[in-house]
Amino acid sequence: MKTTISKVNEHLNEEVKMGAWLSNKRSSGKIAFLQLRDGTGFIQGVVVKAAVSEEVFNLAKSLTQESSVYVTGTIVEDTRSPFGYEMQVTDLELIHESVDFPITPKEHGTEFLMDHRHLWLRSKRQHAVMKIRNEIIRATYEFYNKEGFIKIDPPILTGSAAEGTTELFHTQYFDEEAYLSQSGQLYMEAAAMAFGKVFSFGPTFRAEKSKTRRHLIEFWMIEPEMAFMEHEESLQVQEQYVSYLAQSVVENCALELDILERDVDKLKQIQAPFPRITYDEAVELLKDKGFDDIEWGEDFGSPHETAIAESFDKPVFITHYPKDIKAFYMKPDPTNEAVVLCADLIAPEGYGEIIGGSQRIDDLDLMKQRYEEHNLSGDAYQWYLELRQYGSVPHAGFGLGLERTVAWFSGVEHVRETIPFPRLLNRLYP
Amino acid sequence: MKTTISKVNEHLNEEVKMGAWLSNKRSSGKIAFLQLRDGTGFIQGVVVKAAVSEEVFNLAKSLTQESSVYVTGTIVEDTRSPFGYEMQVTDLELIHESVDFPITPKEHGTEFLMDHRHLWLRSKRQHAVMKIRNEIIRATYEFYNKEGFIKIDPPILTGSAAEGTTELFHTQYFDEEAYLSQSGQLYMEAAAMAFGKVFSFGPTFRAEKSKTRRHLIEFWMIEPEMAFMEHEESLQVQEQYVSYLAQSVVENCALELDILERDVDKLKQIQAPFPRITYDEAVELLKDKGFDDIEWGEDFGSPHETAIAESFDKPVFITHYPKDIKAFYMKPDPTNEAVVLCADLIAPEGYGEIIGGSQRIDDLDLMKQRYEEHNLSGDAYQWYLELRQYGSVPHAGFGLGLERTVAWFSGVEHVRETIPFPRLLNRLYP
Ligand SMILES: [Mg+2]
Ligand SMILES: [Mg+2]
Numbered sequence: 029m030k031t032t033i034s035k036v037n038e039h040l041n042e043e044v045k046m047g048a049w050l051s052n053k054r055s056s057g058k059i060a061f062l063q064l065r066d067g068t069g070f071i072q073g074v075v076v077k078a079a080v081s082e083e084v085f086n087l088a089k090s091l092t093q094e095s096s097v098y099v100t101g102t103i104v105e106d107t108r109s110p111f112g113y114e115m116q117v118t119d120l121e122l123i124h125e126s127v128d129f130p131i132t133p134k135e136h137g138t139e140f141l142m143d144h145r146h147l148w149l150r151s152k153r154q155h156a157v158m159k160i161r162n163e164i165i166r167a168t169y170e171f172y173n174k175e176g177f178i179k180i181d182p183p184i185l186t187g188s189a190a191e192g193t194t195e196l197f198h199t200q201y202f203d204e205e206a207y208l209s210q211s212g213q214l215y216m217e218a219a220a221m222a223f224g225k226v227f228s229f230g231p232t233f234r235a236e237k238s239k240t241r242r243h244l245i246e247f248w249m250i251e252p253e254m255a256f257m258e259h260e261e262s263l264q265v266q267e268q269y270v271s272y273l274a275q276s277v278v279e280n281c282a283l284e285l286d287i288l289e290r291d292v293d294k295l296k297q298i299q300a301p302f303p304r305i306t307y308d309e310a311v312e313l314l315k316d317k318g319f320d321d322i323e324w325g326e327d328f329g330s331p332h333e334t335a336i337a338e339s340f341d342k343p344v345f346i347t348h349y350p351k352d353i354k355a356f357y358m359k360p361d362p363t364n365e366a367v368v369l370c371a372d373l374i375a376p377e378g379y380g381e382i383i384g385g386s387q388r389i390d391d392l393d394l395m396k397q398r399y400e401e402h403n404l405s406g407d408a409y410q411w412y413l414e415l416r417q418y419g420s421v422p423h424a425g426f427g428l429g430l431e432r433t434v435a436w437f438s439g440v441e442h443v444r445e446t447i448p449f450p451r452l453l454n455r456l457y458p
Numbered sequence: 459m460k461t462t463i464s465k466v467n468e469h470l471n472e473e474v475k476m477g478a479w480l481s482n483k484r485s486s487g488k489i490a491f492l493q494l495r496d497g498t499g500f501i502q503g504v505v506v507k508a509a510v511s512e513e514v515f516n517l518a519k520s521l522t523q524e525s526s527v528y529v530t531g532t533i534v535e536d537t538r539s540p541f542g543y544e545m546q547v548t549d550l551e552l553i554h555e556s557v558d559f560p561i562t563p564k565e566h567g568t569e570f571l572m573d574h575r576h577l578w579l580r581s582k583r584q585h586a587v588m589k590i591r592n593e594i595i596r597a598t599y600e601f602y603n604k605e606g607f608i609k610i611d612p613p614i615l616t617g618s619a620a621e622g623t624t625e626l627f628h629t630q631y632f633d634e635e636a637y638l639s640q641s642g643q644l645y646m647e648a649a650a651m652a653f654g655k656v657f658s659f660g661p662t663f664r665a666e667k668s669k670t671r672r673h674l675i676e677f678w679m680i681e682p683e684m685a686f687m688e689h690e691e692s693l694q695v696q697e698q699y700v701s702y703l704a705q706s707v708v709e710n711c712a713l714e715l716d717i718l719e720r721d722v723d724k725l726k727q728i729q730a731p732f733p734r735i736t737y738d739e740a741v742e743l744l745k746d747k748g749f750d751d752i753e754w755g756e757d758f759g760s761p762h763e764t765a766i767a768e769s770f771d772k773p774v775f776i777t778h779y780p781k782d783i784k785a786f787y788m789k790p791d792p793t794n795e796a797v798v799l800c801a802d803l804i805a806p807e808g809y810g811e812i813i814g815g816s817q818r819i820d821d822l823d824l825m826k827q828r829y830e831e832h833n834l835s836g837d838a839y840q841w842y843l844e845l846r847q848y849g850s851v852p853h854a855g856f857g858l859g860l861e862r863t864v865a866w867f868s869g870v871e872h873v874r875e876t877i878p879f880p881r882l883l884n885r886l887y888p
Contacts, residue, residue, distance in 0.1 A: 032654065034606060047686030049651075049849045067654025067685055068606060096849035124820075126848040146645075146841045147848060149652035158653065162608045169599045176464060176498060178592045183879040184614075184661050185627075185676055187886035197615075199627045199638070201675075201886055202667070208629070208638075215576075215879055218888070221479075222579035223588065224462065224497025231614050231660060237632070245631075246615055255497055256477030390554075411576045411888035418556040418577060419479045419526035449613040449645055456617035456631055458648070458841035 034068035036103045036113050043118065045100045048073075049126075049150070050091050052133060060088040062117070064099060069283075070152060072106070072114040073099055084120045094126040094150070110286050145449055146458045156284035157445055160277055161434045165229075167276035168250055171269055172227045177252060180219040180226040182212025184233075188408030195236050208233040211427060214357075214412050216253035217388060220423055221415055227252040239453050241442040242330070242380050244431055246451040253425035259359075259369040259387040262424035263345055266373060266383055267300035269428070270343060274298035277437050290439040294377065297341055304345040307367065310336050327353045334378045343382065345371040356398045358386040369424075379436035385426025392416040463499035466533045466543050473548065475530045478503075479556075479580070480521050482563060490518040492547070494529060499713075500582060502536070502544040503529055514550045524556040524580070540716050575879055576888045586714035587875055590707055591864045595659075597706035598680055601699055602657045607682060610649040610656040612642025614663075618838030625666050638663040641857060644787075644842050646683035647818060650853055651845055657682040669883050671872040672760070672810050674861055676881040683855030689789075689799040689817040692854035693775055696803060696813055697730035699858070700773060704728035707867050720869040724807065727771055734775040737797065740766050757783045764808045773812065775801040786828045788816040799854075809866035815856025822846040 031044045051070065052063035062073040075088040091097070100119035106112060130144050131151065141148045148154055172179070185199070185206045197208040212228045219226040228251045236243060252269075254262065277285070278295050285292050305313070310332075314322050317335055322328070328336070328346075337344060348367040351360060358368035370386035389395050395416050399405045434446035444450040449458060461474045481500065482493035492503040505518040521527070530549035536542060560574050561581065571578045578584055602609070615629070615636045627638040642658045649656040658681045666673060682699075684692065707715070708725050715722050735743070740762075744752050747765055752758070758766070758776075767774060778797040781790060788798035800816035819825050825846050829835045864876035874880040879888060 032606065047851060067608075067650070067652060094849040096851045123852075124850040129848050144841075146648035147844065149649065155652065158608065158610070162610075165609045166599065166603055169596065173596055176462065178497075178588065179595045180588070180592075180878050181661070181678060183676060183881055185663070185881050185886065197629045197631070197636075199629045201627070202665075202883060204886055206627075206886055215888075218576035219579065219878060220497070222497060222585065231611070233615070235632075246613060248611060408887070411574075414577065418559050419524040420554040421477060421479075421526045422553075448610050448649060451613055451615050453632060456615065456634055456636055457838070458645075 032068040033064070033066045033071045036071065036115070039103045040113075041102065041104065043100065043102050044115075045098060047123070048097055048099050050093055050095050050097065051150070051152070052093065053091060055089050060085070062088060062091065062099075064115070065150065065152075065155075069111065070155075071111060072109065073101060073117045074114060075117040075120070079116070080118060080120075084117075087120050087122060088117070091120075091122075092126050092129070093132070094129040094147075096123040096126070097121060098123060110283060142444065142450070142455060143457070149448065152287055154445065156281075156287040157434065157438045157440060158448065159284045160281050160288075160438050161430070161446060163277050163281050164273050164430065164433060164437065167273050168229060168269075170276075171272045172252065175225065175265075177225040177227045178219075178223045180216060180223065180228055181230060182209065182215035182219075182228050182251075184209050184231070195234050197233050197235050210234055211249070212251055213253065213425060213427065216251050216425060217415055217423065218411070220253040220255040220425070221419070221421070224256070225252070225254045237453060240330070242432060242435075244443055244447060244450055244452065247443075247447065248430040249427050250430065251425060251427040253423065255421050255423045257424045258422050259347075259371075259424055262385060262387065262426060263304065263347075263371055264300070266345075266371075266385060266426055267302045267343075270302075270373065270382070270433075271298055271300045273433065274437065284438075288438050288440070290437075295437060298343065302343050302345055302373070303340050304347055304371070305336075306348045307346055307350065308348070310346050313339060325350050325352065330380055333374045333380050337374045337376050337378065341376060343373050343375050345373055347371040354386070356402045356404075357388050357395075359389045360394075371426075375432070375436045377436070379432060381429075382432055382436065383426050383428045385424065387422065387424040390416060390420045390422055392420065463494070463496045463501045465498075466501065466545070469533045470543075471532065471534065473530065473532050474545075475528060477553070478527055478529050480523060480525050480527065481580070481582070482523065483521060485519050490515070492518060492521065492529075494545070495580065495582075495585075499541065500585075501541060502539065503531060503547045504544060505547040505550070509546070510548060510550075514547075517550050517552060518547070521550075521552075522556050522559070523562065524559040524577075526553040526556070527551060528553060540713060572874065572880070572885060573887070579878060582717055584875065586711075586717040587864065587868045587870060588878065589714045590711050590718075590868050591860070591876060593707050593711050594703050594860065594863060594867065597703050598657075598659060598699075600706075601702045602682065605655065605695075607655040607657045608649075608653040610646060610653065610658055611660060612639065612645035612649075612658050612681075614639050614661070625664050627663050627665050640664055641679070642681055643683065643855060643857065646681050646855060647845055647853065648841070650683040650685040650855070651849070651851070654686070655682070655684045667883060670760070672862060672865075674873055674877060674880055674882065677873075677877065678860040679857050680860065681855065681857040683853065685851050685853045687817075687854045688852050689777075689801075689854055692815060692817065692856060693734065693777075693801055694730070696775075696801075696815060696856055697732045697773075700732075700803065700812070700863075701728055701730045703863065704867065714868075718868050718870070720867075725867060728773065732773050732775055732803070733770050734777055734801070735766075736778045737776055737780065738778070740776050743769060755780050755782065760810055763804045763810050767804045767806050767808065771806060773803050773805050775803055777801040784816070786832045786834075787818050787825075789819045790824075801856075805862070805866045807866070809862060811859075812862055812866065813856050813858045815854065817852065817854040820846060820850045820852055822850065
């Protein structure tokens with residue numbers, strides 16, 4: 029019976045066959061313990077000299093790291109391992125011998141590992157992080173499908189750039205100049221007017237010369253946009269979504285969280301509703317905490333966000349930022365025109381901003397005024413203006429950064445481990 | 459009770475309120491029929507003069523196309539419409555008046571509609587196509603999750619290009635030159651060695667100066683890759699996947715297929731297994747059909763594919779193409795080294811190639827030989843070669859083009875209608 033490690037629980041006390049790689053090994057004169065992986069999981073294979081042919085035992089003893097094999101054996105329970113099963117090997121067949129696999133069980137430097145990302149992904153820890161990423165992706169589609177959202181793919185190549193072109197990648201698009209999208213939001217607003225509730229999920233690009241543990245050059249975003257929806261209702265969607273992701277990971281990635289030694293109680297706490305404080309309150313809070321480097325009207329940096337988040341054991345919404353430090357399309361608060369109906373969601377434990385969102389300007393005249401203030405009045409943004417011209421409605425939306433969310437849930441320090449092939453300043457390989 | 463058109467079946471004979479736009483209207487002195495849409499669907503609202511206030515009736519009569527309203531009324535069954543329900547309007551509240559909406563119910567030229575794509579998406583037909591696209595996306599995730607595949611996102615920005623750079627978009631990546639990915643496949647092979655069965659789903663880019671009904675500059679692909687898998691097994695995954703998509707659309711998009719006047723019986727026929735013919739047999743078939751412009755060793759064009767497809771009422775796999783017209787990484791057939799273990803899946807009804815796939819070369823020496831033949835021996839592809847060096851295994855994969863599949867299932871002529879904001883030669887707006 030051919031199977032995979034992820035399905036051995038269906039074959040208890042049966043003999044099965046599978047393809048696998050050797051990730052590690054211990055052996056003595058009479059027994060060999062093979063740490064096997066097949067991509068779906070990790071299992072220990074026990075080869076007892078007395079139970080197999082001499083060829084098989086010799087092969088087991090000489091097997092090198094990352095050699096590929098077909099392995100046959102009986103699945104038994106193993107209460108000592110978190111996985112719960114092991115394999116009593118009866119046959120072993122070499123597919124390909126791996127010589128001098130570069131990533132040995134010893135410690136390696138980050139740059140070395142990053143240069144070997146195509147092989148590093150095979151390690152237990154990287155495997156666990158990618159499984160959590162996969163679960164967040166799966167749960168995202170499940171959540172938005174259940175809630176009646178339509179997936180809309182905004183274009184990556186655009187002829188116009190709403191918020192300055194210095195941090196954008198340029199390319200020649202036949203006779204025109206094009207940019208790689210930093211956000212599909214403007215397009216998602218058009219889509220919300222056609223489909224009501226929509227979400228995007230795709231790559232975005234930021235040619236930013238910053239080298240922090242929270243920044244990638246190429247990263248994935250989920251951007252929902254909802255017609256007939258105001259600020260407060262959008263916050264509710266956001267907290268329900270993030271809670272759904274967290275609880276899906278808790279439920280479906282127990283083994284991976286264990287491998288990563290993640291404090292699962294911290295994830296279980298991520299349940300809607302989340303606390304909300306205004307920007308004004310956040311500034312006061314920071315001053316109370318002794319920060320003297322922030323004045324009303326200035327944006328928060330990572331240390332500020334971390335300090336604010338420390339006051340809460342759930343993610344916290346910071347709402348109503350000053351209009352001048354936020355995007356041109358955000359709707360002013362009708363009760364205070366100096367601030368906008370927006371929120372950033374800050375994760376606990378120093379993981380920073382996970383979501384940015386707002387209600388959008390729906391008034392045509394106000395949007396025209398913003399166009400003048402931001403020099404958008406050419407042809408390139410005509411279509412976006414028209415959304416306010418033909419049946420404008422209250423609408424709101426937000427963007428969640430996938431990699432920061434993976435880092436948070438996985439408890440990994442740096443976002444470079446949260447995407448299969450990270451793109452960083454000076455890192456375009458592999 | 460606030461609701462959406464998609465949920466009116468839960469509110470039969472109840473009074474509900476919803477936000478909506480007016481898509482069309484007929485009225486006489488005593489009654490107005492409002493064609494309403496809210497993004498989730500379309501419903502007729504009936505406003506009877508005697509049943510509402512004078513203000514409401516006057517508003518209904520004067521309402522312009524694409525004006526936005528909050529509409530209140532009772533949901534009743536309507537056996538004459540395919541949707542099955544209509545609304546007896548009791549109240550109507552204007553949100554925003556739309557003046558001179560550019561896309562009127564009359565005919566418009568394609569370029570005009572494409573220039574107004576942000577508004578054209580609101581039309582019934584475009585709405586139906588995007589719902590089918592959404593269903594294909596949803597069913598893709600469902601299928602691969604069920605089958606134990608992990609979603610892996612290969613990078614979009616790459617420093618190397620495997621198959622010539624003339625059809626690639628270039629960009630400056632800080633101090634290096636980068637390309638926009640045409641396919642994530644090479645990376646997916648690395649991922650398959652780490653995760654067993656993986657799939658990608660993301661945008662790809664082709665700077666091709668071709669202007670056909672099957673080509674987009676920016677399009678979305680699904681690229682599964684599977685370790686410990688050979689050619690024939692991969693074909694089985696492909697036919698099961700495509701059947702799953704077709705049956706999901708038949709089951710969940712009845713209304714949309716009706717709007718598009720799609721022959722649903724043709725879609726119901728898309729059930730695994732699919733017929734397979736070899737390239738050799740396909741050449742013979744074409745000669746029998748009178749084609750004198752094809753010789754063994756040449757690739758098929760659209761007319762050839764269409765003619766081959768006409769001999770079958772299901773999609774057909776064409777297998778074992780000559781090695782010289784296929785990609786460098788395809789595994790030669792051990793019984794005939796002139797051909798490779800590959801297949802293209804050709805859709806019926808002239809929709810062309812939907813999938814291309816193959817078993818990959820797993821022998822290090824043969825791959826080194828291919829590197830020399832294709833001048834890949836620099837540093838850029840070192841990582842890909844290493845996949846054959848450290849525990850190489852038989853593996854196979856394929857790529858499905860999303861937009862061509864949407865076109866096929868929807869029965870639309872041109873792929874430009876199958877993506878929200880198409881990128882074409884000379885089309886970067888909106
Ligand atoms: Mg911020
Ligand atoms: Mg072809």
